[in-house]
Amino acid sequence: MRIAVGQLWQESNTFNPVPTTRADFEHFGIVRSAALVEQMADTNELGGFIHSLRCWPEQPEIVGLVRLAAWPGGAATSDTFAWVRQEMTDALRRALPVDAVLLALHGALVADQTPDVEGEVLHAFRALLGPSVPLVATLDLHANITEGMVRAADALVLYHTAPHIDVFETGQRGAAVLRRILVEGIRPVTAFQKMPLVVPAERANTQDPASVSYALRERLQALEAQPNILSVGLATVQPWLDVPELGSAVVVTATDPELAARMCREIAAEVWRRRYEYLPELVSVADGVRTAYENQEGLVVLSDSADSTTSGATGDSTAVLRELLKYDWPRPALVTLVDADAVEIARQQGRGAEITTEVGGKRDRHFAQPLRLTARVENLFAARFLMSGHLARNMPIDMGPSAVLRCGSVYLVVTSRSGPHFSPQLFQAAGLDPYGASVLVAKSPCGFRAAYAAHARKILVVRAPGCAPSDFWNYPYRNIPRPMWPWEEIKTWAPACPVISSARPSFS
């Protein structure tokens, strides 16, 4: 038994003007063939696949395809898409014949002219595999699931958590679903419902008992534990995608079409009924920073969600930094920025030097403004670490040469490349104590809570300009289906949940 495993991972944000290119995937690190199985065995979904397959009594041969991953950012160029498809399909061609394929996908990768990259890749795989070889893919719950994706795969298995603390486990669940199809011979059917709704990420915290997402997550997990259900997913979608098939989705894969459709309808109806519970409470930047200053005991975390690098924003907004500089903080105020030029100037001048330079507003010139400041080069470091927690288990991160610039009590962590600009491990790599700060700015809408909820005295989400705004419905979208909530109020809507049979006409 030969089972191929591979990964394509990037979350796009079509408001980010900086395109994602092949170089972004290369910086993140491409791993192929046997090296993939060796290096990714304990990391994220691939690790979940590999760990599970190694426990199968059949002892399948695990064939590494390729891992193509890039940090969330702007839409990929057409050339990048052509290269991605070629890399993925060449890897599969080399691996054939195989008995099954497990793919770890994000589900919200957009390229110029190609709004559904994962759908295209799944179809290319199906064409190479033929109808009888099982193909199971995992997805982020911020995936923009399309009917094309559902038709090409035998099953789609989604994260259940946001913050995403179940990435490894999602890989294991994907392998378990594959086992039921490949070894037990189950022929799955999938009910699928796109919803005319996109919800902000800020309150969609599946780990917070006060959040609507907590109850939904518990329900999905309980359903998935039923013997006739293989997989239940609610994709609340990456909102910053101006693409024709944008929308949340429910996907239920089961052994029985009636059951799949009924469960799908029930979940979709509950999400629709409770949609207002997702609307976030936002404060102005000035109010958020002032509140942080007034809470001098303990840590206040400000979520600058509009500039979230985990949401594909540029990470070079200076809106919150500008406000932080107005105060003298009792302990460090920590904030991040992507600015390769500023890092280079700091490196040229050296540790301890005083520099005057413009920072930020170079990648995103629409929402972000450059800020001129005089600062001391407090530290020069390489932003390289293994990330665990939200999004990752032992995931290698390399944001390039980096610097800490200090302006009084404000410590600005500047990296050359985008990455997890919320991660406590980034601040620690910079030589700073994230939990001992007066205020910390997390460029993340929700995932940061996994790291800070237990440490922060207060958490506030600020309304700042950026490519990933919480109130996205106030921004100009041209291509999405209409009407769509919350862009428009929709009085009545009911899920139909059509059942889509497996792409394989018969199991052999």
Ligand SMILES: [Zn+2]
């Ligand atoms: Zn996500």
